[in-house]
Amino acid sequence: MGNIGAKVSRINADVSTVSDDQLVYSSSWPSAKILFSGLATVDAGSSHTIVTHGLGYEPMFLIYRVSGATSEFSSYGSIFDGSAVASVGVNSSELKYFASGFGSGNVSFYYLVLDIPLIQDFAADILNTSPDLTAPIGDGPGDYGLKVALDGRSSDSTDLRDFAVHSAAGNVNVHRVGYGAATATATIAAPPSKEFSLSHSLGYEPLALCYVNYGANGSPQFDTGYYYMLGGVGGASYIRFYTTSTNCRVEEDYVLGGFGSATSTSSIVILKEPFNTVDGYSITVAY
Amino acid sequence: MSDWGMKISLPGYDVFTAQPHQCAIHSGYPCLKFWTGYRAANFTSPAGFYLYGTININFANDTPAGVATEVYRIQHDLGAYTPACLVRGKYTSLSSGQFNGALPIEPTGTLKIYATTDQNYFKIMVRRDAGWGTMIGDTLTFNYMIFGTEGA
Numbered sequence: 519m520g521n522i523g524a525k526v527s528r529i530n531a532d533v534s535t536v537s538d539d540q541l542v543y544s545s546s547w548p549s550a551k552i553l554f555s556g557l558a559t560v561d562a563g564s565s566h567t568i569v570t571h572g573l574g575y576e577p578m579f580l581i582y583r584v585s586g587a588t589s590e591f592s593s594y595g596s597i598f599d600g601s602a603v604a605s606v607g608v609n610s611s612e613l614k615y616f617a618s619g620f621g622s623g624n625v626s627f628y629y630l631v632l633d634i635p636l637i638q639d640f641a642a643d644i645l646n647t648s649p650d651l652t653a654p655i656g657d658g659p660g661d662y663g664l665k666v667a668l669d670g671r672s673s674d675s676t677d678l679r680d681f682a683v684h685s686a687a688g689n690v691n692v693h694r695v696g697y698g699a700a701t702a703t704a705t706i707a708a709p710p711s712k713e714f715s716l717s718h719s720l721g722y723e724p725l726a727l728c729y730v731n732y733g734a735n736g737s738p739q740f741d742t743g744y745y746y747m748l749g750g751v752g753g754a755s756y757i758r759f760y761t762t763s764t765n766c767r768v769e770e771d772y773v774l775g776g777f778g779s780a781t782s783t784s785s786i787v788i789l790k791e792p793f794n795t796v797d798g799y800s801i802t803v804a805y
Numbered sequence: 806m807s808d809w810g811m812k813i814s815l816p817g818y819d820v821f822t823a824q825p826h827q828c829a830i831h832s833g834y835p836c837l838k839f840w841t842g843y844r845a846a847n848f849t850s851p852a853g854f855y856l857y858g859t860i861n862i863n864f865a866n867d868t869p870a871g872v873a874t875e876v877y878r879i880q881h882d883l884g885a886y887t888p889a890c891l892v893r894g895k896y897t898s899l900s901s902g903q904f905n906g907a908l909p910i911e912p913t914g915t916l917k918i919y920a921t922t923d924q925n926y927f928k929i930m931v932r933r934d935a936g937w938g939t940m941i942g943d944t945l946t947f948n949y950m951i952f953g954t955e956g957a
Contacts, residue, residue, distance in 0.1 A: 524813055524829075528841055543829055543836075545813045551825055551834035552954065575826075582889060582922075582956040589887045589957035591920045628957045630889060632837065633826040666811050666832045677884055678838060678953025682811070683830055687838040687953060688857070690891075725891065725948065761893070791857075791950065803876050804865035 526664050526685050537646035538693075538720070539792045542664075542685045547642045547790065550690040551682075553577065554631035557584065560615050562604065562625040568613045571631055576745050578634035578727070578787055579613055581606045584626040592627070607744030608636075608729075616741055636729050636745055636785035640695040644719060690789055694718055697785040700770065714784040715767035722792040726766040728759040731783045745785060759786075837889075839952050856881060857950040860929075864940040868933050877929040881951050885924055889956030892920040892929075894947035918945060927951050 523545035527533035531540040543549050553571065560566040571577065583592040592606075605616045606627065613629060663685030667673040671680035678687055700712035718724065729745040748759040748768065759768045768784045810832035814823035825831045840856050860877060868874040881888060896918060915937040921928045929947060933940060 523816070545829045546816055547829060548815060548826065549829060550837040551828075551831060552837060553825060553834060555955065557957065577826075580889065580891070584957045587887065587957075588921050588923045589889075591890055591892055591922075591956070628889070628955065630837070630954070630956075633824075633834065635826055666830070668835055669810065669833065678840065679835070679884075679886075679955070681838075682832040682835050684838065686840065688841045690837040690950075725893065725950070802863040802865050 526683075528688065529663060529686060538644060538691075538790050539722075541645070541691070541790075542687070543683065543689050543691060544642075544645075547691045547693070548634065548640070550578070550632045550634055550692065550789075552630055553633050554613075555629060557626060557628050558615070559624050559626040561622070562617060563622050564617050566615045568606065568615055568627065568629055569631065570612045571608075572611055574610055575635040576608050576610055576637055576729075576785075578632040578636055578729070579606075579608050579747070580630040580632070581747070582628040584628055589628060605746050607741065607746045609744050614741075614744065616744075634692055634695065634787060636695070636787070637697050637783075638695050639697070640692065642691075642693050642790070644693075688791065690791060692787065693720065693724060693790045694788040695785065697783055699783055700768065711770045713767050713769035714786070715765045716786040716788060717765040718788050719764075720788075720790075720792065721763065723761050723763050724766075724788050725791045726759075726761045726786060726788045728766070728768050729785045729787075730757060730768065731785075733782045745783075835954065837952055837954065839950050856883075857948075859946065859948050862929070862945045862947075864943050864945070867940050868931050871932070871934055873930050873932045875928050876931050876945070879927045879949075879951070880925055881922070881927055883951070883953060886955050887922050887924055887957035888927070889952045889954050890920060890922055890927060891950045891952075892947055894918060894945055896945050897943040916940075920947075920949070922951070922956055 525533050525544045526542040527536045528540050528542055554569050556569065558568040581592045582589040604625065607614055607616060613631060615627065664683060665673050665681055665685065666683040667675065667680055668682055678684060694716060696716040698714050700714040702711065703713050728748040730748060731743065731745045733742060748757055757768060757770060760766070766786050766788055768786065811830060812820050812823065812828050812832070813830045814820040814828050818827040825834050830836070862876055868876065915934040917932040919930050921930055927949065
């Protein structure tokens with residue numbers, strides 16, 4: 519954008535010279551706002567609609583599997599302590615739980631539906647391509663800065679849940695969103711393996727998330743028309759997602775296959791957040 | 806919500822008609838956010854830890870086989886709720902030196918690495934099942950972001 523709009527920097531950061539990672543928000547960047555959230559408990563052995571959002575677009579979402587008083591961050595709703603995998607996917611009208619190898623009994627999820635459309639081409643500007651990730655972050659929450667409380671909440675609250683915006687807190691800001699079909703590439707060891715990548719020029723490894731619509735090739739837990747969040751290495755259907763300092767890419771395992779169908783579509787959401795290394799810390803653990 | 810509050814639309818959108826996803830800020834919907842300057846308590850560090858950052862864990866020996874084992878925790882002090890989080894990681898022999906999208910790593914494999922939260926702690930858990938082999942000398946690097954919103 520040009521030199522117009524509004525910016526709010528973090529505490530002790532000069533808003534006129536600040537780098538991307540030190541901004542709470544910029545009026546040229548969308549922040550991830552929570553549209554729907556809640557706890558869903560469903561019969562694990564069958565598929566269920568978790569929430570009918572009716573947005574008319576496929577929104578970004580996060581899922582947390584709840585077990586007792588503990589919540590596990592669950593990319594694609596995986597269950598880690600058994601061999602079965604269930605999935606949660608989204609389309610333009612609903613967020614849905616899909617059963618696969620699960621038996622009977624209940625399973626609980628906490629869901630966050632965010633206002634970031636997965637199917638869009640968006641690229642924010644970059645204020646500084648050489649940020650100092652070790653720069654001091656500043657003091658803790660204080661009685662200065664910008665605070666916007668939610669409807670019915672007090673701006674004097676010390677609970678972050680009560681605010682739409684709080685300049686003592688960082689927002690999850692979107693840098694780029696892109697989508698497309700995975701195509702065969704020679705950069706993976708054995709074509710016809712495929713990949714879809716989205717470049718960025720942030721100069722660091724940003725937080726990024728990937729959602730895949732497996733199209734007609736979807737296995738039972740991946741229904742056509744729904745987007746599923748990808749997790750770590752060896753994730754769903756042997757699809758892998760990586761983040762580097764220059765791009766983010768989703769690729770098919772060249773031995774096991776994965777995408778298969780030419781109708782598969784991947785959406786990558788790249789966030790501004792670089793995970794500031796000011797508090798980087800190493801420990802050695804033994805058991 | 807009622808017709809009051811604060812909206813800042815993105816470039817190209819009329820602020821009077823912009824939908825939430827066409828706004829940078831919309832006071833009717835909370836942003837996903839995390840304290841930046843606040844240091845939480847931590848059992849390994851009296852100085853405390855930020856609620857987002859980077860941790861490297863070096864494994865001097867193996868975690869017990871077949872048992873979910875806590876390898877790191879942060880006391881978040883956010884209040885009486887279980888916060889949402891975002892976590893990603895790279896493990897020496899799994900990630901080809903690159904960050905993958907999000908934990909868990911290998912959710913159905915023989916080495917499972919995942920993150921949990923409860924009303925007191927954010928934790929990194931590891932379960933090493935038969936068939937994985939040794940973890941000695943390996944390193945897990947993870948980035949974490951603990952949000953001021955419920956995750957359960």
